[in-house]
Amino acid sequence: MSAVDPIVRFENIQKSYDGEVNIVKNLNLDIERGEFLTLLGPSGSGKSTCLMMLAGFESPTQGTIYLDGQALNKIPPYKRDIGVVFQNYALFPHMSVAENIAFPLGVRKxxxxxxxxxxxxxxDMVRLGHLADRKPIxxxxxxxxxxxxARALVFEPKLVLLDEPLGALDKNLREQMQIELKHLHENLGVTMVFVTHDQSEALTMSDRIAVFNDGIIQQIDxxxxxxxxPANEFVATFIGETNVMRGTVEQLINNTCQxxxxxxxxxxxxxxxxLQIGQPACxxxxxxxxxxxxxSDAECNRINGHLAEYIYHGDHIRLRLTLAENDDxxxxxxxxxxxxxxxxxQATELCFRASDCRAVPVA
Incomplete structure (x- = not known):
């Protein structure tokens, strides 16, 4: 998807640290003005490297990154008008809260x-005015x-980058901060690019998600x-939880297959x-x-299995079954x-509609 007037454009970006292996491979990506875009993927997939190149802490091996139409490759980080929030927050311990927030403004005279x-x-925006005189510790x-x-937003940057900023928080606080951050983005309208490996976090907060694997965007949506x-097997198995079975395509009719x-x-x-007839699929x-x-639904798919494990999760029950196609x-x-x-x-019959399952190319 290409934005008509993107605030950021990655154009033919390659990144290698050793001159041989590309961590990011021929990346072309437009980031829309005002959106909350998440770069999601496993460790080593290239998502954090893309964020660091946009921030100016890494340089592309090949290609050009643009911010509001201006090429960034030769512009140092402090001149890019980009706010950055890191996982460890990088607050100055000897400064008060107010001094930490004021720091980017002082640098800009x-x-x-x-x-x-x-x-x-x-x-006031982050509801911590009463803590202005405290130290970060x-x-x-x-x-x-x-x-x-607040420090990343105080100088009103064109863009805010967030590198796994919630990773150090416990589960309940992390979930609370996800909602707060989402609401803050909605209220301010500033463009945010968020890096995480947490699928649930990405699904909760994002307007769009770019799923990375092996230096390539597998799907952005x-x-x-x-x-x-999902566009392929990697996205299907990486986003949320799914059951995978394998087979061969026998028929294709419009948007459905047999x-x-x-x-x-x-x-x-x-x-x-x-997908192609006669080809393997997932x-x-x-x-x-x-x-x-x-x-009673004649159009439902049916497969047979055997109950193997009952797992109580409070709000839901999880059942593990063994099937001819899948033991888990x-x-x-x-x-x-x-x-x-x-x-x-115990033997049991499982039912699911064609609209509730998806066949994709094998990874």
Whole structure:
């Protein structure tokens, strides 16, 4: 997807540290003005390297990065008008909270009276005005994260980069900060580029997600599209949780296909791009899309399996089954919907609609 007036453009970007292996491979990416874009991928996939090149802490081996139409390659970080928030926050321990936030303004020679006004505004924005005189060591992790964000926003940059800023927080605080950061972005309208390896975090916060693997964007799309319509096996298995079965494409009709699983079962599914009749394919079906109660639906797919494990998660039940195609097949059922009994080894029939599974090219 190419923006009509992108605020950032990566054009034919390659990055190698040793001159032989490219960490980022021929990247072309437009970042839309005002969007919250997440770069998501496993360690070593190239996402953080892209962020560091945009910030100016790394240089492309090949290609050009543009910010508002201006080539950035030869512009030092402090002249790029970009705010950056790191995982460790990088706050100055000897400075007060207010002094930390004011620091970027002082570097830019902003008048003292304006520095005080903008610092107060930034503190109020993150609801920490009452902590202006404290040192960073006196703050909680969540408060430090907010101060780092206020410092990145105080000089009103064109762009804010966030490098796994929530990674050091505990689960509950991290989830709370995800929502706060999302609301802050909505209120300010500033363009944010966020790097994480946490799929749930990306799905919660983003307008669009670029999924990286091996230095290449596998798919860039909205959270809903990535989850519901993955482009390939890597995206299907990396975004959220899914069950994978393999087979051969026997028929393609518009956006649906008929897949013969390796076990011999015949499955109807949504068809991803790039499938060809007679070629191997990967079938992806999410654990929450499996049902035991659709036996009366003649159009449903049916496969047989055996119950292997019952796992209680409070709000939902997880069932692990063994199938001819998959020995670790998972089903997720809301706890208040579970009416059945569990007997290890018990045979059962699983049902799922063609619209609830997707066949994609094999990775």
């Amino acid at each position: 902003v008048p003292k009276s304006e520095i005080e006004q903008r610092t107060k505004k930034a503190l 006196q703050l909680s992790g969540g408060q430090q994260q907010r101060i780092a964000l 909205s959270p809903t599209a990535l989850y519901e319509r 897949l013969r699983l390796n076990s011999g079962a015949l499955i109807h599914a949504e068809a991803g791009a790039g 079938l992806s079906v999410r654990p929450e899309r499996i049902d035991f109660t659709l036996a 097949f998972m089903i997720k059922v809301p706890a208040n919907h579970w009416q059945g009994s569990f007997t290890p080894g």
